Amino acid sequence: MEDDFLTLEGILKADTRPTDVTLNGQLMPQQARTFIKAIVDRQSILKDVTVDICSKLTKTRTAYDIGKGVLNRHVSGQAVPADAMKKLGVIGCTLDMTKAVSLNARILQETINDNKDNPDFEKEQFEGFSIAFTNDLDYLGIAGIADNPAANAPFVELAKGWVKVAKDSASATKTTTDKTTITERLKVVVQNLHEDVKGGKAEIYLSATDYDAYQLEVADAHPNSGALTNGGIDTFLGYKLKPNSNMEAGEYLATIPKNMVFGIATQIERNRWYDNEESALRYKFVVYCDYEFDIHKYVTFVEYIA
Numbered sequence: 041m042e043d044d045f046l047t048l049e050g051i052l053k054a055d056t057r058p059t060d061v062t063l064n065g066q067l068m069p070q071q072a073r074t075f076i077k078a079i080v081d082r083q084s085i086l087k088d089v090t091v092d093i094c095s096k097l098t099k100t101r102t103a104y105d106i107g108k109g110v111l112n113r114h115v116s117g118q119a120v121p122a123d124a125m126k127k128l129g130v131i132g133c134t135l136d137m138t139k140a141v142s143l144n145a146r147i148l149q150e151t152i153n154d155n156k157d158n159p160d161f162e163k164e165q166f167e168g169f170s171i172a173f174t175n176d177l178d179y180l181g182i183a184g185i186a187d188n189p190a191a192n193a194p195f196v197e198l199a200k201g202w203v204k205v206a207k208d209s210a211s212a213t214k215t216t217t218d219k220t221t222i223t224e225r226l227k228v229v230v231q232n233l234h235e236d237v238k239g240g241k242a243e244i245y246l247s248a249t250d251y252d253a254y255q256l257e258v259a260d261a262h263p264n265s266g267a268l269t270n271g272g273i274d275t276f277l278g279y280k281l282k283p284n285s286n287m288e289a290g291e292y293l294a295t296i297p298k299n300m301v302f303g304i305a306t307q308i309e310r311n312r313w314y315d316n317e318e319s320a321l322r323y324k325f326v327v328y329c330d331y332e333f334d335i336h337k338y339v340t341f342v343e344y345i346a
Contacts, residue, residue, distance in 0.1 A: 064311045069095070072306035075325075078170040080302070084178040085245075085284065089300035090334070092135065097305050097328055101132035133332035135303035139189055141180075141198050142326045143173050149319040169325065181302065181331050182245075182286035201331050202300055203293055203341070211336035216345045222246075222254040223261075226276045229292045229342045237296055237338050240278035245293040251283035290344035299338050303330040 067075060076093055080086040092101065147165060155161040176195075184201035188194075206212050217228045226244065233242055246254075254276075259268035274281045279294070287293070309326035333339050 064313075065309070067306075067308045067310055069306045072308045075170070075308055076304055076306075078166070079173050079177065079304075082171070082174045084174050085181060085282075085300075086174065086178055086302055088282075088297040089302050090298050092301055092303045094135065094137065094303055094305050095307075097137045097307065099135045099137075099303065101135065101301065101332075101334060133301060133334050133336075135301065135330045135332055136187075137303055137305045137328040137330045139187055139199070140309075140326045140328050141176075142324055143169065143176070145169055145172070145323045145325075146315070146318065146320040147323075149321070152321065169323070173325070173327070177302075177329065179286050182284055184331065199329065199331060202333065203287070203291065205332060206293055206339050206341040209333070209336045209339060212333075212339035212341060213337075214341045214343075216343050218345060221257055222250050223257050223276075225250075225290075225292060225342065225344055226254070226281075229294050229340060230277055230279060232340045232342065233294060234338050234340070237294075240280075241296055242294045242338075242340070243280040243282050243297055244276065245282045245284050245287055247287040247289045247291065248283045248285045249289045250287075250292075251281060254281070292340075292342040294340040294342075295333065295338050299334050301332045301334055303332065304328070 066072075073093060076091070080091050092099065145168075158164075180195070180199055181201045182203055183196050184199045185204045186193075186197040187200055188197035190197075200208070207214065213232045213234065215228065215232055217225050219225045219228060226246075229244055230238075255271045255273055256268075258265070258273045282297075305328040307328055309324075311324040311326075313322050314320075315322045
């Protein structure tokens with residue numbers, strides 16, 4: 041139906057009628073936004089960061105580096121002094137989404153036959169696809185180490201994630217520590233935050249292993265606090281701790297979550313065909329995305345070196 045093109049079912053269209061098995065081409069912009077919304081609206085790091093949905097594959101974002109004392113006297117007919125304008129720095133990252141990543145999936149014919157009378161089948165399949173995309177884009181945002189254009193590029197080289205972008209940044213604050221406790225390492229993170237993100241504004245991303253170790257340290261230091269049984273000590277000196285299972289132990293990334301940018305283009309390709317050899321309906325979704333920081337000086341990266 042014409043009205044279905046914006047629904048999840050309309051995007052997936054998992055029926056196998058002979059005249060409608062092959063389905064190739066880009067999603068309509070409205071469909072792409074529906075697809076992207078399903079990906080980012082989950083409990084993942086993508087829900088916390090700035091998601092920039094772009095109509096083109098490259099984009100220069102505009103952010104304002106606003107310091108203190110930027111107000112000026114307004115005098116009719118007179119321009120603002122040049123020195124005053126310098127205080128209002130216009131900065132922002134450049135998103136390069138020219139290298140695509142793809143999700144390949146299949147639905148076996150047996151599964152299709154078993155769900156002929158299931159009105160929610162297409163929605164359930166789309167849910168599965170979008171969950172897979174969310175998990176991998178979330179993982180890539182932390183574990184990605186390179187923008188390798190090769191067709192056989194390993195997963196971690198499909199894009200540079202935020203951790204790698206921070207490591208390579210000339211403006212981010214980067215340091216190492218030999219402190220053996222998580223508590224002492226977190227102190228190093230806080231001590232190296234940019235002045236503009238102090239006071240609890242930044243959040244600290246750390247591995248799930250280090251997060252659990254921190255819970256034990258708090259419990260040992262405060263045996264009557266209930267930390268050992270209740271856990272959930274998710275702040276340090278007022279800064280929110282964000283455990284992420286994709287982070288490497290001994291690595292700590294701190295910034296304002298909305299300073300982290302996930303760019304994704306509306307140019308999403310959807311291909312569908314029937315594989316006779318496998319007796320399966322095959323799907324391939326292609327997306328163009330990138331990971332960046334708007335203001336690199338608001339990023340702190342600390343690494344434990346034994």
